Amino acid sequence: MNQLTSYDFLIVGAGIAGLSLAWQLEKKHKSFLIIDPGGQHKSSRVAAGMFNPISGKRMTVNWRVQELLTDLHETFNEFNSLLGKKYLVDANIIQCFGNTKESNDFSLQLEKSDFSRFIGSNPIEIDGLNQEFGSFEVLGSGWVKTKEWIEDFQDYLLKKGAFIKDKVEWKALSLDGNEWHWQGHSFAKVVSCEGYHYQNNPYFNWLPFKLCKGQVLHIQCVGLNQKYILKKGVYLVHQYDDVYKVGATYEWDFEDEKPNELGKETLINKLDKLLTLPYSIVSQESGVRPTTRDRAAILGKHPEVKNLYCFNGLGTKGMLQAPFLAKHFLAAMEGLTSLDPKVAIERFYPFYSTGQI
Ligand SMILES: Cc1cc2nc3c(=O)[nH]c(=O)nc-3n(C[C@H](O)[C@H](O)[C@H](O)COP(=O)(O)OP(=O)(O)OC[C@H]3O[C@@H](n4cnc5c(N)ncnc54)[C@H](O)[C@@H]3O)c2cc1C
Structure with missing residues (x-):
């Protein structure tokens, strides 16, 4: 049991985000407390914890994708050793086209080598899946058993x-001088x-977020037997037995932030375009x-208040993104690198008015 009262970091x-940063701090032997209700x-x-090198409808390759994938795999190998479980599941995505335009756009993207290196060369037919406009396989994708990892690492x-x-x-x-105080700790x-x-x-409430609620279902679908991630409007990720996250x-x-009927209906409508097998709904969640x-x-750093940061x-x-960004962020806080301008908080400083706290 930790008896410290003075720490390097409060997360x-x-x-x-917080847990990814905590892991980087632990590896660097920094002392910290992390708080969450x-x-x-x-x-x-x-x-769903999915990772996919290809992004969105426009089918572009993600920002700094090779570094993101390398750090993700490295980090979850480390958690495998630390917690004795394999949380990262390698599972290629079978992405089905919704119409002919999508399939044509894909053919154009294939001419780019940074895109095509993530695309499988053979068509994959799956029983129970609607592939009327065709599909392609995304290599290097998969998912992390996020909830299980969070619970185990928090417990650790x-x-x-x-x-x-x-x-x-x-x-x-x-804040007293350079030091923060909370509940008797500094x-x-x-x-x-x-x-x-x-x-x-x-x-930090001045930051220009544009929040996006998301709802998911767990369904049972006997006979699908799929370890691939299936996608067309919605995704299906195998969880256990015949249960999938949608x-x-x-x-x-x-x-x-709560689950609702509209969310359920939206997912069911899309799921019915993807699956040709019967299924039943097990549960619904949202965030x-x-x-x-x-x-x-x-x-990065608060524009005005000392020793206060946002991740x-x-x-x-x-x-x-989290494993790479946590490492990158810590290196920047230690003055070993500067933050990539794409993610640096400085781009939003104009939204802050001095003394607005
Ligand atoms: C339905 C859905 C599906 C998704 N699927 C994927 C996916 O497949 N792949 C993927 O990469 N991403 C996915 N995401 C996005 C992903 O979940 C988020 O990017 C990620 O969870 C954000 O993590 P976070 O730690 O920043 O925020 P959060 O998960 O919101 O965590 C913030 C934590 O801070 C705590 N907290 C807040 N205020 C305080 C306080 N004052 N004191 C103490 N604790 C506090 C909260 O309790 C919370 O636990 C999905 C999101 C949703 C909603």
């Missing part, structure tokens, strides 16, 4: 005395990894993605 939030409807706990940190199940009330944190640096709850943080909705206007206006993460904005691709 607020133990989702994919836990609970339902957390983006990280409902996420709890046993070490590095994790506290609590909510940080920002008014209970104080910290050299504080990092907000609060996901969409950034809006309750008086220091997701997700992208809701840019929403009233609350809010911390998505930003320019769809890039937000890393957020992982958006729709938390799992693919």
Whole structure:
């Protein structure tokens, strides 16, 4: 059990962002406390944990994809050794076209070598799947058993005395000289990894997020027997036995974070275009993605307040990005590199007015 009262870092939030940072700190022998109250409807706990080198409808290759994939695999090999479980599942995606235009656009993209290196060369036919317009296989993709990893790693940190199940009330944190204080502990640096709850943080609520609610279903489909990830409007990710995760909705206007009938109907409508086999619904979950206006993460220092940082904005691709970004962020905080301008918080400083806290 940890008996320290003085730490290098306080991490607020133990989702994919906070835990990825905690792991980098642990590897560098930095002392830290990480705080999270836990609970339902957390983006990280409902996420399918998929990683896909190819992004979106326009079928472009992701930003710094090779580094992202390398760090993701390296990190989950490390968790495999630390926690004795394999959380990362290599599973190629079978992406079905929804119409002829998509299939034509794909043919054009194939001429680009950075794209084509992630595409399988043989067509794959799957029983129970509607492939009327054709499909292609995405190599190098897969998913992480996110909820299981979060619970196991939080448990590991709890046993070490590095994790506290609590909510940080920002008014209970104080900065004295260079040092932050909270509940009798002191910290050299504080990092907000609060996901969409950034809006309750008086220091960072000026950031221009554009939040996106997502809902998922678990279904049982006997006879599909698929380890591939199947995609067409929605994705199907095998979980266990005959159970699959189906997701997700992208809701840019929403009233609350809870699952609802409209979300269920939307997913069912899309699922019926993908699957030709019968299925039953097992459960429904939801969360809010911390998505930003320019769809890039937000890393870096508060414009005014000392020793206060933000690691957020992982958006729709938390799992693919978090291991690389946590490492990159820590290296920048240590002055070993400068942040990639695409993710650096400085691009949003014009949204901040001096003294607005
Ligand atoms: C339906 C759905 C499906 C998704 N599927 C995928 C996918 O397949 N692949 C993928 O890569 N991404 C996916 N995502 C996106 C991914 O979930 C997010 O990018 C990621 O979870 C964001 O992680 P985070 O740690 O920044 O935020 P969160 O998961 O929201 O975590 C923030 C944490 O901070 C805590 N917190 C907030 N305020 C405080 C406070 N004051 N004190 C203490 N703790 C606090 C919260 O309790 C929470 O646990 C999906 C998201 C949704 C909603």
